[in-house]
Amino acid sequence: MNHQEEITVSCPYCGEQINVLIDCTYNGQEYIEDCQVCCRPITFFVQYDEYNTIQVNTRHENE
Ligand SMILES: [Zn+2]
Numbered sequence: 498m499n500h501q502e503e504i505t506v507s508c509p510y511c512g513e514q515i516n517v518l519i520d521c522t523y524n525g526q527e528y529i530e531d532c533q534v535c536c537r538p539i540t541f542f543v544q545y546d547e548y549n550t551i552q553v554n555t556r557h558e559n560e
Pocket of ligand 1 (some may be wrong): 508509510511513514532533534535536537
C-alpha cells in the first residue's frame with residue numbers, strides 16, 4: 498500500500514515552513530529531501546507513535 502501524507506515542517510537550516518510529501522509506507526524510514534527555500538538537504542526520519550500518528554523529525558545532514 499502506498500500511503501503519502503503532506504506535512505508542514507520547519508527547515509533546520511533556514512527556519513522556513515515548508516510542505517513536504519512524506520511516504521508513510523514504512524515505519525522508521527529515513528530519507529533526504531532538499532528544502533524548497535534554501536535548497537539544502539534535510540534528513541527526514543519518519544516514525545509512527547503508539548497512537549499510529551505520523552511523527553516526522555528533521556535534522557541537518559552534516560552535524
Ligand atoms: Zn531551508
